[in-house]
Amino acid sequence: MIRPAHRFNLLARLLHWTMAALVLAMLFIGIGMVSTISPRYHALVSIHKSIGIVILVLVAIRLINRLISPPPPLPADLPASQKLAAKLSHWVLYLLMFALPLVGWAMLSAAGYPIVVFGSLHLPPILPHDAAVFAILRTTHTVLALLLFATFLAHLGAALFHALIRRDEVLPSMV
Amino acid sequence: MPDQAEPAKSAPDLPDTATLLRRNPIRLLAIGLVLAATAASFAYVGGFLTPQRLSPNHFIDAMETAAGGPHAGFRRAHAKGICFAGHFVGSPQARGLSSAAVFASGQSVSVSGRFAEAAPDPFAKDSSEAVRSMALRLQPAGAPEWRMAINDTPGLHVSTPRAFYENVVASTPDPATGKPDPAKMQAYLARHPETVAFLARMKARLLASGFADDSYNSVDGFLFVAPDGARRLVRWTMQAEEPFATLAPAVRDAKPANYMFDDLLARIAKGPVRWRMIATLAQPGDPNRAAEVWPADRQRIDMGELTIDRVESEATGNCQDINFDPLVLPPGVAPSDDPIPFARSAVYSVSFRRRTSEHKAPSAVANESAGARS
Numbered sequence: 163m164i165r166p167a168h169r170f171n172l173l174a175r176l177l178h179w180t181m182a183a184l185v186l187a188m189l190f191i192g193i194g195m196v197s198t199i200s201p202r203y204h205a206l207v208s209i210h211k212s213i214g215i216v217i218l219v220l221v222a223i224r225l226i227n228r229l230i231s232p233p234p235p236l237p238a239d240l241p242a243s244q245k246l247a248a249k250l251s252h253w254v255l256y257l258l259m260f261a262l263p264l265v266g267w268a269m270l271s272a273a274g275y276p277i278v279v280f281g282s283l284h285l286p287p288i289l290p291h292d293a294a295v296f297a298i299l300r301t302t303h304t305v306l307a308l309l310l311f312a313t314f315l316a317h318l319g320a321a322l323f324h325a326l327i328r329r330d331e332v333l334p335s336m337v
Numbered sequence: 338m339p340d341q342a343e344p345a346k347s348a349p350d351l352p353d354t355a356t357l358l359r360r361n362p363i364r365l366l367a368i369g370l371v372l373a374a375t376a377a378s379f380a381y382v383g384g385f386l387t388p389q390r391l392s393p394n395h396f397i398d399a400m401e402t403a404a405g406g407p408h409a410g411f412r413r414a415h416a417k418g419i420c421f422a423g424h425f426v427g428s429p430q431a432r433g434l435s436s437a438a439v440f441a442s443g444q445s446v447s448v449s450g451r452f453a454e455a456a457p458d459p460f461a462k463d464s465s466e467a468v469r470s471m472a473l474r475l476q477p478a479g480a481p482e483w484r485m486a487i488n489d490t491p492g493l494h495v496s497t498p499r500a501f502y503e504n505v506v507a508s509t510p511d512p513a514t515g516k517p518d519p520a521k522m523q524a525y526l527a528r529h530p531e532t533v534a535f536l537a538r539m540k541a542r543l544l545a546s547g548f549a550d551d552s553y554n555s556v557d558g559f560l561f562v563a564p565d566g567a568r569r570l571v572r573w574t575m576q577a578e579e580p581f582a583t584l585a586p587a588v589r590d591a592k593p594a595n596y597m598f599d600d601l602l603a604r605i606a607k608g609p610v611r612w613r614m615i616a617t618l619a620q621p622g623d624p625n626r627a628a629e630v631w632p633a634d635r636q637r638i639d640m641g642e643l644t645i646d647r648v649e650s651e652a653t654g655n656c657q658d659i660n661f662d663p664l665v666l667p668p669g670v671a672p673s674d675d676p677i678p679f680a681r682s683a684v685y686s687v688s689f690r691r692r693t694s695e696h697k698a699p700s701a702v703a704n705e706s707a708g709a710r711s
Contacts, residue, residue, distance in 0.1 A: 190382050197384035197392045199498045199680035204664050204672060207682075239351055273689070274659055276482055282668060284481065293658035297694035311379060315372055322368040327361045328351060 168234040169335045177224045178336055181217060185259065188213050189311050211266070212279040218263035225256060237330045251316055258310040264288075265306060269299035391502055393683040397691065399502060403509040404457035410697020411459040413688040415470050415486075417701050418453030419598055420654025422709075423609065423645035425475055431640035434569065434616065435561035437669030438480030440641060446477045448643065451656035452548045452601065455488065460701045463597040464589040467544065471553040471575060472661035473643075484665035486681070487553040487575060491542060493627035494535040498680035504532065531628035538630070546582040547600040549610045557663065557678045558625040560671040561616065570619035570673055572631070575612040575643055579604075598702040601648055605708040609646035616640050627677045647708035651700040660689040 170178065188210065195206035236245050270277045271287035272295040278284055289295060324332035351357065358365050377386070384390050400414060401407040408416055425448050427440030439446045454461060455468035472486040495501045507525035511518045526533050545551035553575045560568045584592075593599065604610060618636045619625070651657040664672055664682040672678055 190379065193379060193383035196683075197382070197390070197394075199391055199393055199396065199683045201672075201674070201676055201679040203679050203683045241354060244354070273693075275662075276665060278481070291658065293693040296658075297690065300690050301694070315376060318375065319368055319372050322371060326364040326368060327357050330351070 168331055170233055171227070171231045173227050174224070174231065174233070175336055177220055177227065181220055181224065181259070184213055184217050184220070185310070185314065188217065188262075189307060189314070192307055208278070208281070211270075211277065214263040214266050215279050215285070217259060218267075221256065221259040221263075225260075234331075234335050237328070237332065240330075248320065251313055251320070254313050255310075255317065258306055258313065262303065262306050262310060265299055265303045269296055269303055272296035272299055391499060393680075393687040396498075396502060396505075396680075396684045397687045399505045399509070400457060403505050405510060407691070407695075408457065408459050409695040410692050411457075411700075412453075412692060414457050415453040415455050415472075416457050416459035417461055417466075418451045418472075418651060418656070419601065419700075419702050419705075420649050420651055420656035421450050421452060421605075421645045422647040422649075422655060423448045423450075423643065425614070425641055425643045427641040428639050430638055431614075431616075432564070434563055434571075434638060434640070435669040436564045437483060437561075437667045438477040439475045439483055439667065440669075441477065441480075444477055446475050448476070448645075449474050449655045449659075450645075451651075451654075451659075451661065452648075454597070459698075460594075462594045464592055464594075466597075467539065469545075469548060469551055469553075469597070471548075472656070472659075473575075474656075474659060474661065477667075481667040482665065483667045483670060484659075484661050484663065485555065486661040486663050486685075487555050487573075489545065489551045489553050490535075490556065491538040491554070492535060492630050493556045493677065494532045495529065495677075496531055496626035496628040497676055500529055500532070501677075501680070504529070531626075535628055543581075543583040545577070546584050547597050547604070549601060549604045550577050550579040550581050552576045552612070556627050557681075558619065558627075558673040558675040559666070559678070560673050562669050562671055568671070570623070570625060571616045572619075573614055573616045573640065576615050578611040578613060578642075595702050598705070602705055602707040605646065605648045609644045609708070611645075612643040614640040614643060625673055625675045627675060645708075647706070647710070649706040650703045652703060653706070657700075658693070660685050662686065 169175070191206050191210050191213070195203055195210060198206070236248055240248075267277065267285065268289045271289040272292050274291040276284060277287065321333060321336075324330055352360075380386055384392050397413050404413070407413065412418075425439060425446040427442075427444065427446070429442070431440040432442065434440075438444070450471060450473040453470045453472065454463065454466040455470055456466055469489045470486060471489075472484070474482060474484050476482045495504060503525055507521045508517050510516055555571075555573045558570050558572055561571050562568050616638045617631060618638065619631060620635060623631045623635070649655075662682050662685050663678045666672065
């Protein structure tokens with residue numbers, strides 16, 4: 163046990179790396195499926211919906227865990243501007259991890275599509291059928307996804323900066 | 338993970354960020370490369386680095402161009418239509434072929450849908466239209482729904498999405514003449530004998546006088562999954578029970594612009610119209626390619642009866658804001674290896690997305706309804 167007081171708890175670390183893989187996969191599946199007309203299209207859309215629901219459940223657990231067990235403090239000598247950027251970007255990530263599955267679910271509801279996950283589980287609509295609402299949510303979904311990808315890149319860049327250049331305790335606290 | 342070392346030691350006397358970055362150019366470059374590679378992969382998967390790859394947006398762009406520009410708010414194809422409602426009752430033999438809930442015993446399944454003409458012009462004259470379609474949404478109580486979009490053509494003119502796209506491009510009017518370039522279409526046809534064969538079938542067929550006496554084909558192959566798990570490649574037809582009639586071209590040309598819709602409204606006002614759903618079972622070796630017709634002796638199974646007892650214009654009807662995505666399938670029906678439905682699903686979703694974000698003018702046939710109150 164190295165520096166137990168300065169690590170995220172085990173659940174937080176597990177959720178972080180699991181969701182990192184899922185979110186990254188989702189971003190690539192999402193941008194890939196809307197750009198193809200091949201038979202992969204249908205399979206990718208089905209997987210996208212299923213992973214989306216998994217992420218929604220996991221991020222809820224993760225938020226509760228974070229509230230119960232706050233993360234370790236950032237390095238004391240980190241400049242204030244970087245501390246602020248770190249805090250803000252983490253809340254943006256949380257917000258987007260909630261918003262994207264919810265907007266996706268809502269947009270399928272508003273379009274009047276059946277919402278099927280894991281092959282056969284039918285989810286209820288969370289909005290009434292309304293084509294104009296669908297149009298807005300569909301665009302919102304794309305904009306938020308691109309924002310999530312940009313935030314992910316910033317997060318990855320910052321993690322590598324901490325790990326390779328500052329060589330501080332930030333990355334060790336998450337592994 | 339590299340360089341996990343000495344977090345505690347390095348922390349107290351770190352110089353400022355700018356100095357740190359200056360002292361670690363190689364590491365900084367490595368981070369930049371990782372980020373650039375991730376962003377480039379994302380762009381590649383999204384098709385941004387391969388503009389020649391066919392995306393659903395390319396498809397709709399090409400269709401809009403071929404149509405002389407988009408008709409805001411309307412479907413990019415099959416633009417002129419009318420909504421309908423009715424019910425479907427499955428046959429006993431259907432239940433042996435597919436476990437889909439729509440075929441369940443004793444069920445009258447609620448149906449809504451849309452008749453349309455295939456052209457992208459929502460105000461086209463009916464007499465200029467050679468392809469009609471029926472889109473259906475079958476919603477059994479408490480069970481998954483089934484959507485289909487089926488055409489009155491003898492198969493499709495192409496078997497691959499790429500050929501469909503090439504055909505659209507070859508049909509696009511030349512900006513100089515306002516008409517498609519015959520040389521481009523000839524070049525397309527020389528590469529696509531399946532389209533030549535389709536056009537010959539189209540020429541040989543008799544065009545039904547209206548929507549009610551027309552029959553509509555799935556065109557694509559799907560798999561019916563039986564209760565015992567057996568999967569069979571099938572196509573199906575909504576076979577009109579109405580007596581077939583055809584109109585001489587001169588008679589058609591003299592008809593009003595919306596005569597197909599006027600006739601349908603008048604027909605439904607007199608009572609329900611019915612179709613038999615007939616499934617055709619493929620034999621091993623039958624081509625699962627939409628442009629190829631299966632031999633006439635293939636086993637045909639009566640799957641049930643569709644009754645339409647109400648029609649209503651799009652603005653107030655139940656079909657305008659529905660995407661009749663042919664891959665909204667219930668358990669008991671599955672996509673086959675026919676590539677067309679996958680492309681249709683992807684392309685319809687772009688059409689749906691575009692038209693729902695636009696302001697739509699009233700449909701050609703507006704404020705009309707006939708038949709039973711829904």
